[in-house]
Amino acid sequence: MSDGSEIRLTKQRQVILEELDRNRCHPSADEVFALVRERLPRISLGTVYRNLELLAERGLVRRLGAAGEKRRYDVDRSEHSHVWCRTCGRVDDVPGRAVVSIEGGPAVAGYEIYGYRVEFEGRCPGCRRAVAEGPGPGG
């Protein structure tokens, strides 16, 4: 948690960042583990967790996740929001800065506000198609 100092560039960290960069599907820790393990078969899940946490603390990756779901990670640091598929849990990007206004003005009871996050909820193209085609017998 040494916030200001440089972090040591280990092979593990390098590969984690590279795989996050190549797989912008907002993978969870175990998905990152699986991806990285193809290139570093001896890496451990604990190392992946430790590094994702460290990278998140330093703002190199963003941590996503909602309501008790498992965490997901995102290397894209540009301003964007996310949309979750309520049916299958897939997460996609919503590019662009989200501007929020609260009707009546934001009354946030003495808080000092650092920022905000917008998350959309919906049904992804795949699940929409599946529904349109009909659930079939028994569904």
Added chain:
Amino acid sequence: MSDGSEIRLTKQRQVILEELDRNRCHPSADEVFALVRERLPRISLGTVYRNLELLAERGLVRRLGAAGEKRRYDVDRSEHSHVWCRTCGRVDDVPGRAVVSIEGGPAVAGYEIYGYRVEFEGRCPGCRRAVAEGPGPGG
């Protein structure tokens, strides 16, 4: 998961709802458990989880939570958002409907959008005060 039908009104459900109504601090499941247990000492944690889940499915409570944090529950069904204290994890309400606009228009790649959620992040009055008073020796 019988969505349309009535749910049976058990003592446990009644007390869970009453305690949520009296404690609008967005308690987590174990906090609800502790509150309810004062009145129903024999209730089990499993029952609390099952009922919170059931009530959430029926829209009687809202499920909150961010980035792998544990779930929290809220009985207030009016339109409002939440603000999280980054320092102590406390959650407060931000009353009023949040209106979101995405610069450039929302491009959500074929999704059918059901809604969105806005979460503010900041520092609560208590933690602001603590910082203002200085971290003291060692901190």
Added chain:
DNA sequence: TTACCTGCAAAACCTTTGCAAGTAC
């Protein structure tokens, strides 16, 4: 060299689940 980092494995933590007994309707 040395402080930081890793792999391993166990623990901690939150949530879900199977089952027999109990209860609302």
Added chain:
DNA sequence: GTACTTGCAAAGGTTTTGCAGGTAA
């Protein structure tokens, strides 16, 4: 009476942690 609920306890899944050996700088 019956289907739905409960309490209990164990299992499940995700994340964290202690430690000894390894490694970047």
